[in-house]
Amino acid sequence: MNVVTTIAQLREIVLHAKKQQQTIGLVPTMGYLHEGHLTLATNARQENDLVVMSIFVNPTQFGPNEDFESYPRDLARDKKLAESVGVDVIFAPSVEEMYPQDGGIRVRAGRQAKLLCGASRPGHFDGVLQVVAKLFNLVQPDRAYFGQKDAQQVAIIQTMVRDYNFPIELRIVPIVREEDGLAKSSRNVYLTPIDRSQAPAIQQALQLAKRELQETEDVEKALALATKLIEYNTDGKIDYLSILAYPDLTEVTAETDQILLAVAVYIGKTRLIDNEIFSLKGAMAHV
Structure with a gap:
């Protein structure tokens, strides 16, 4: 399994896969993997030639009262878990690699972002769409995998893919539950x-x-x-x-x-x- 940290390295891998006419599955995460992430990766492994997992704690989706710095990070642990379910490539860039310049252009989530979880997290889904759009452009996946547990996030991403004609199939994986029905988290x-x-x-x-x-x-x-x-x-x-x-x-x-x-x-x-x-x-x- 490859762990790459730069966009140039990732693009080289993607270009090679495209030349080989391989299908690419993308599993976007912020790391500190749990069973839900691994289920997404397992599904991606079953349906694609190349599985890319991003591990990036995205600062643009954190609000002023949410501590970006304290978000758990453990790349060594994540690498072992990802490898165990057949991930081929981990893309783990720095903030500087993902956001080297700021030209002022923004992706704005619309009305969907103002209710449910978004009601108390203004700007959160703008940041989600920003990083997801970048990952879609960088990885150029045939399929991207998201968990149903974050249904509002999935709905907003589905809307962006539909309205802006991203040539990507979104695969929504059902919630993983404990035996008594509690959603795993x-x-x-x-x-x-x-x-x-x-x-x-x-x-x-x-x-x-x-x-x-x-x-x-x-x-x-x-x-x-x-x-x-x-x-x-x-x-x-x-x-x-x-x-x-x-x-x-x-x-x-x-x-x-x-x-x-x-x-x-x-x-x-x-x-x-x-x-x-x-x-x-x-x-x-x-x-």
Whole structure:
């Protein structure tokens, strides 16, 4: 496995792969890999000739109250994990390599970035789109792999790819879960034993709301049932619980096909997110 740190090195590898007519899969990460990242890489390995994983803690997606400097970094550990699932190339540039100049041109996420997680993180998704667009241009992948757990991020990237005609297939990999349904996350280690025992109620609430939507098409009732379940079974504080059309993240209408059911809950001091994406196949006639 190659570990490259410069754009020139990466471009040489990409050019060689293109000349060989190899397919390229890209797995963008900020490093400190966990099982979710490895699942993305495993999927990429199965579907491509060359797998490139980026490991870059992107400063432009951190807000003023988010500590970019303290974000965990361990390239040696990440290298071993990436190699174990068949990654061919790790691209691990410095900030100076990725952003050597600033010409003032910006990629702006639109309306989708102002709700859900974006409501409390202004500018975050602008930074995400900036780095993802750069990686798409540098790697020129046939397929790029993202986790469903960050559904809002995925929706915004899907919109950029669609609206700006990136010749890339986005592969959205389902959420990896614990046996009791809790979405796997590096943040789960911060849960106390009591917190951990309550956390599965989040997924249970989403499943309840999903069933209600499928059976009655009643958005308000589905939200109310999910809210009640979380409040009754946890000491948590709901940050948001929303039902939106996916991927545009607009209000659900009779024409809506794909549904995003998304939640963020503070369990103790830990903010947990989860979601379900599913189709009602045009059954929202009474919304």
